Amino acid sequence: MAALASPIKAALGKTAFITGASQGIGRAIACRLARDGYDISIADIPPAKERVAEVVKEIESYGRKAISVTADVREPKQIYAAIDETISKLGPNLFISVANAGVTQVKPLLECTPEFMENEIRLNLLGLMNTHIAAAKQMVKQNSGGRIIGAGSIASYQNLGPYGATKFAVRGFTEAAAKEWAQYGIRVNAYAPGIVDTPMWDHIDRELARIENISVGAAKETRVKRDIKLGRIQQPEDVAKLVAFLVSEEGEYITGQTVKTCGGASL
Numbered sequence: 001m002a003a004l005a006s007p008i009k010a011a012l013g014k015t016a017f018i019t020g021a022s023q024g025i026g027r028a029i030a031c032r033l034a035r036d037g038y039d040i041s042i043a044d045i046p047p048a049k050e051r052v053a054e055v056v057k058e059i060e061s062y063g064r065k066a067i068s069v070t071a072d073v074r075e076p077k078q079i080y081a082a083i084d085e086t087i088s089k090l091g092p093n094l095f096i097s098v099a100n101a102g103v104t105q106v107k108p109l110l111e112c113t114p115e116f117m118e119n120e121i122r123l124n125l126l127g128l129m130n131t132h133i134a135a136a137k138q139m140v141k142q143n144s145g146g147r148i149i150g151a152g153s154i155a156s157y158q159n160l161g162p163y164g165a166t167k168f169a170v171r172g173f174t175e176a177a178a179k180e181w182a183q184y185g186i187r188v189n190a191y192a193p194g195i196v197d198t199p200m201w202d203h204i205d206r207e208l209a210r211i212e213n214i215s216v217g218a219a220k221e222t223r224v225k226r227d228i229k230l231g232r233i234q235q236p237e238d239v240a241k242l243v244a245f246l247v248s249e250e251g252e253y254i255t256g257q258t259v260k261t262c263g264g265a266s267l
């Protein structure tokens with residue numbers, strides 16, 4: 001394992017709330033912020049419970065507090081309840097909120113049903129907006145500023161069906177929230193990864209294999225070779241590094257941005 005970063009003094013005693021952190025990018029962000037010194041609250045859906053328990057254990061091994069709360073981000077009431085539970089268990093110290101949970105389906109537009117599109121919008125967009133607002137309300141109440149981060153994508157810049165439409169909207173909402181909440185000392189940004197080695201991309205790969213009639217693994221391999229200028233697939237930890245920077249003092253003059261971290265895949 002790589003050497004652990006030392007905790008940042010300013011992070012100690014503060015909480016980061018992260019949705020969809022049982023695996024992939026969310027898990028890497030949760031672990032990185034814990035190593036930086038934050039206590040962590042992970043909000044995820046019931047089927048992810050066992051994986052979340054492992055993340056909680058890993059974070060506790062860094063000497064930080066970690067809790068698991070249940071929330072399907074498609075249900076606003078569950079998001080508000082998850083924030084309330086976080087505050088009641090870890091104290092009124094919410095400093096970071098990461099709306100990471102998201103879903104993608106790969107389908108030609110002519111095969112997209114209303115139900116299919118509604119699910120992506122409820123999860124990727126309404127879920128993010130409700131998470132941001134619920135977290136900001138708590139941060140405003142605490143009156144000590146905060147950092148709000150959302151999951152964008154290179155699809156926030158180059159449209160990829162209904163998924164891309166939700167991620168374009170994430171970019172717009174990030175700007176709007178940053179503008180309104182700067183007065184409270186809250187900075188709002190989003191990360192825009194490319195092809196990250198997570199279960200989500202394994203799913204995309206399987207879907208593309210079916211659509212393009214190629215073998216499983218081929219779609220990912222071809223796109224990594226063709227599109228990623230830095231020559232390797234992105235690891236979830238690469239995204240976590242950007243988040244750690246954006247929430248830190250180093251990022252103090254950055255707000256309203258959807259920052260690409262994609263190894264040049266968008267070039």
Ligand SMILES: NC(=O)c1ccc[n+]([C@@H]2O[C@H](COP(=O)([O-])OP(=O)(O)OC[C@H]3O[C@@H](n4cnc5c(N)ncnc54)[C@H](O)[C@@H]3O)[C@@H](O)[C@H]2O)c1
Pocket residue numbers: 019020021022023024025026043044045048071072073074100101102103104123151152153154192193194195196197198199200201
């Ligand atoms: N993997 C990539 O290449 C990539 C690229 C760009 C952007 N992103 C974005 O990053 C985010 C994380 O992606 P990932 O690849 O780690 O995904 P993933 O599918 O590997 O993990 C998603 C997590 O979200 C949770 N989740 C699913 N539905 C949920 C719901 N309704 N409520 C709460 N939690 C829910 C899952 O249990 C899981 O923990 C997503 O928003 C995704 O769109 C991913």
